[in-house]
Amino acid sequence: QDGKTVIAVSIPAATHGWTGGVVYHAEQAEQEIEAAFPDIDVVLKTSPSATAQVSALEDLTASQEIAALVILPFTSEELTGPVEQVKAGGTFITVVDRGLTDPSIQDLYVAGNNIAVGANTAEYLAEQLGGEGEIVVLRGIPTVIDDERIQGFTEVIDGTNIKILDIQYANWNQDEAFTLMQDYLAKYPHIDAVWANDDDMLLGVLEAIEQSGRTEIRYALGGNGMKDIIEKVMANDPVTPISTPYPPSMIKTAIYMTAAQFHGQAPVRGTVLLDAPLITPENAEQFYFPDSPF
Amino acid sequence: MPSLDKPREAPPTLRAEDLGKTYGPITVLSGVTLDIRAGEVHAIIGENGAGKSTLMKLLSGHVRPSAGRLVMDGQPVAFEDAVAAETAGIALVHQEILLAADLTVAENLFLGREITRGLTVDDRAMNRRAAEVLASIGAAARPGDLVRDLPLAQRQLVQIARALLDPRKLVILDEPTAVLANAEVEALMDIVRRLREAGVAVLYISHRLEEVEALADRITVLRDGQMIGTYPAASLTQRAMAELMVGRELAMLYPPKRPAPTGAPLLEVTGLSVGHGAQAGSFEVRPGEVLGIGGMIGSGRTELFEGLMGLRPARADRVVLNGRPIGRRSVAAWRDAGLVYLTEDRKGRGLLLEQRLAPNLTLLALDQVHRSFVLDRSGEAAALDVAVRDYDIRVRTVHLDAGQLSGGNQQKLLLAKVMMSYPSVVIIDEPTRGIDIGNKSQIYDFIDRLVRAGKACIVISSELPELVGLSDRVLVMRGGRLVAEFTGEEITDANVVYAAAGGRNDT
Amino acid sequence: MSITSAQVAARDRSWPIRWSDAGPFIALAVILVLGALVNPSFLSETNVLNVVTRSAFVAIIAIGATFVISSGGLDLSVGSMMAFVTGIMIMIMNALAPSLGSGAILVGGAAALVVGALCGAANGLIVTVGRIEPFIVTLGTMGIFRALITFMTDGGSLPIDRGLRDAYRPVYFGSVLGVPIPILISLVVILLGAFLLYRTKYGRRCAAVGANPEVARFSGVPVARVQTLAYVIQGLCVAVAAICYVPRLGAATPTTGQLWELQVITAVVIGGTALRGGKGRIWGTVAGALILEAIANLMVLSDLVSEYLVAAVQGVIIIVAMLVHRFTK
């Protein structure tokens, strides 16, 4: 490709808010980098499933020489082998968000921490509720991310007197979260707090609570730092006073760090762990991207 | 009559004792006791809906009897299903064509009893055997043809071939000739005679009494689901048969001919060509006239008129109905202009077999039962009552799907359906296919009254006597072209056959 | 003979419900009873209203699907189409909100109906003029609509203008004499659907086309037009559902309406409409939609099932319901 350095970016297709954010930031990065460094070509590919992502990797490597691969793997196990194949061709590997089962494959790892998303929220909630109360939880699509968040959350909650009344899947879907919350409300006459492990779902939850007119619910928390929720945090909303960042912009960070080494800078290697600090009214500004779709 | 002289001690091939069938509260057949002997042709006759087809289905295991029992070769039998009966040597050729349209002729013939070699099916052997059987009954269909592409008559022959593929003890033919024309009928009658000589018992149902007279050794008459009796064929004339069936004296079969029509043509067609071939045809029909269309099977009559109706690609130089040129030809446009077409394929194109009688009746002329955007359902029910009466549709209840009517009654329902729109020209393709003799004369009367009222009727028929007895003028088709025209005294069996067969030097 | 049949015909009219058609209603009743046993709050007024209101979307779309299916077609694109219509509607409303105020809602709603009808017409024309299996056509347009909404939302969400929200909210959350508005709207759609299918020329032709297109053609029925119109009706129903849906969550997202096509078709089939076409059961469809929503609700209200297995239990219940219906007939 005209002697340009190719950086391939492989990410999940935009199927819900968060992945939508990832695609948005990746496209931003592509435009900015290509404008800034004319000799770098960023090739962005989205895939709707793990299988498709493996296929995309094969296609990317079959059709051109790629200098670097930035990948946000669908799942760890399924993508480990294929990424290893790419690595074998001498490509620089940057893994984002979800680690591969064999960490020695990656040159650079930019990661969010899903366990921390769950755990930090749980700790906040436990503190606010004084260590007791009855809560309900909405989880996403059965995948590793979802699993880790729930794991982080329940581990902390198990150490308190808080009782998790119910956990059900709402598929990271506002609509299903609305429905599920309606049902929770019908089922449990008293609920102290709700945790939806993603802000997309939290929107549905809030609608359902508002519609029911129930007032005993003290907290409805989410995660991921969606901009609508951050707006609430900034406005000191009593029911949703915090969120946890799991910024889709991490993909942009990773692409920039990968691109940097092709421009004179020494290759960046190692691990960049993004923590999941609580987003509070005080620091909300720095997590707010009004132009992002997420 | 060899069968009548048979010694008593030879048990009949199949004996029905006090057989009956009820569907829910409806009794369609009761108290039928009947012997069918080896080497005889046993005809079953009766009006439409008398229960003939039902009886045949009972005898061949397609339907379980509600009462009575079967005795085969002296042993009581109860067939689990049609296959059990077939294994026992009884084959039924259905009145309604039962073939898988997506499969080839050979595949249909051997369905369920494929010839195999090792693990694989032996197509060569099956095709060879199929070709033999088809040739033996004079069928033009080839083993490799898709049934979907075959005309009705050929499908019927394939069904018959299927029944004759294996040696049989009893072959049941339920109106096998309804869709056949003369040549094929002759061939079939030969086959029946050969079967009789080979000691096979044949049950034969037909509304064409001349066939019955020519073939049958004994005749059983059914009326309203009851057995009237079994008679030696020699003792019955056609007229006597008809009267036994109907239970009353019959009027003349064909109405007297009308005076020659004089008015301006109601329908004028110039330069009609259908499909790819150059099949340009021109004809007209006047008020008060019955125009007969004759020809061999596959001579293109159906094709020509389906083309006229806009049901298949066709071109025409000029089409005028009631003095007004017709631009776009479609069934709906024709209906509104006052012309309707009654298809020969009542099962595939005529009736919605799984729907009730009323929606079937009114489908073509929904406007008649339609007031300010709403279907007038009581009007529809009333129309059905009228149709049941006017067309003498024999049903024990109107709670039936169209498919549950007997074949002849389906035909009458179809006739009632196309007449719902009060057309001035009616094209009827095979008007009396499967209609019993009593009803035939009713339908002929009906056509007569229609044209006497100043309407016109085009009758496409493969039944020569019908064509001759009914028409004021006959056009004959051959190879997709109109080749001859006869009027008045010229309309004779001989003339029509000669004109129709003129090009058939291939047989 | 004719006397008897006339009498019978009279009785026929006074007894319009066939026993076999009662299946879905019996199934629904059984589920209600079971539900009440499992958790008494199942029959609480709030819960019942919630469930019925929720099922309004699927029911409205399924009314359209009843037409498509009974005319011998199939529409897999309804879920994505609904998302797409929702997206267009929100964009129009947001664009007009500054100038028209809450009048933008009316214009947006009208636009949604037009867009829905056009989407349906596209499906219908490709199926009929192109003579391609509806399954393939609507699978294709399903991908197309889904991609378009993803594109329109940039993969994120497309919220409705804050200023319109309050004016629009009642369409989902409001009620008249205690009956939530979505239920009223779906009642109107259902009654219109039943009228159209059972009492008009068009409905007759629809069923005839589905039962045997050849017979319909020979009876002067414009087969392609009837089928296309069924898809247009489907599109309109989708648009109505979209109009009720937007105020519920106030945004269109790429997941809006995902997999609804399966729910819709299931509702139609459970309701007694045969997938091969030829007969449609509007009220059965409604019962089907209620059954699906009631089962989902019961899964949450009962404590019997692991969260992982909810889908399995739902599948089993549906199959068992169909089996019971089959064998009690």
Added chain:
Amino acid sequence: MSITSAQVAARDRSWPIRWSDAGPFIALAVILVLGALVNPSFLSETNVLNVVTRSAFVAIIAIGATFVISSGGLDLSVGSMMAFVTGIMIMIMNALAPSLGSGAILVGGAAALVVGALCGAANGLIVTVGRIEPFIVTLGTMGIFRALITFMTDGGSLPIDRGLRDAYRPVYFGSVLGVPIPILISLVVILLGAFLLYRTKYGRRCAAVGANPEVARFSGVPVARVQTLAYVIQGLCVAVAAICYVPRLGAATPTTGQLWELQVITAVVIGGTALRGGKGRIWGTVAGALILEAIANLMVLSDLVSEYLVAAVQGVIIIVAMLVHRFTK
């Protein structure tokens, strides 16, 4: 006229390939040509092998679907079934790995076949004995299998034992004389399928049952048994696909095989098998699977389309391909 028809029939037989059956192959060729124009590396050896290898999964499952569909059925559960079979297989392999070493792979594979056949039999029996629409039955079992795999993986993922990975890898990544093993396996499945459908009694009956079950029944074809067997064949094909699939991704997850049912059915229909049953086209199905995979590959190789719109373009291409095929006939 009878002369004409005889001639037509004769011509028909001497020309065993009907023109309309060539449609999918022509469409495939067109896509290959377009692909080569868009990106020359589209036809590079690596890329072609990749695409063909990948399409092996869908092709193998679609062979089974060709039987189900031509016998008049439908199976929406194949994707979930594949995930479920994969899950069971991995659990068995992992359990046996300590004792049997890489022999566990064989046992696991055999178990997968058994489980696949059983799953297929379950679908088939519910459809035939229960006489319920296949759409509903397999939609139900789709939910059931999906829920079971979610349960088995606890909502996460179920990786295969590391010790087995290297021994198992070649089943996807290995090759014999330059031909990747999945391609060889799928060739075997395809040839077996073609033999079974075209050359055996069973295949004949399968098509007959789909074409007209009533006629088949009267002809002594055990309709229910033939249909059930088609689902069992489908189950076996799913198991074979699962066996090839595991080494590629090394784990089963709740999203394994999601939406494959749609791809599979699309491949079958693009290949010329009618959804209403009665005819099956094994080679057409294979072409269909290749077409789908080639289009997806082209989307990745070309840079023309916004990421959000990939699905839309795929939908358009499929519909256009079918339209072109229809109107060039």
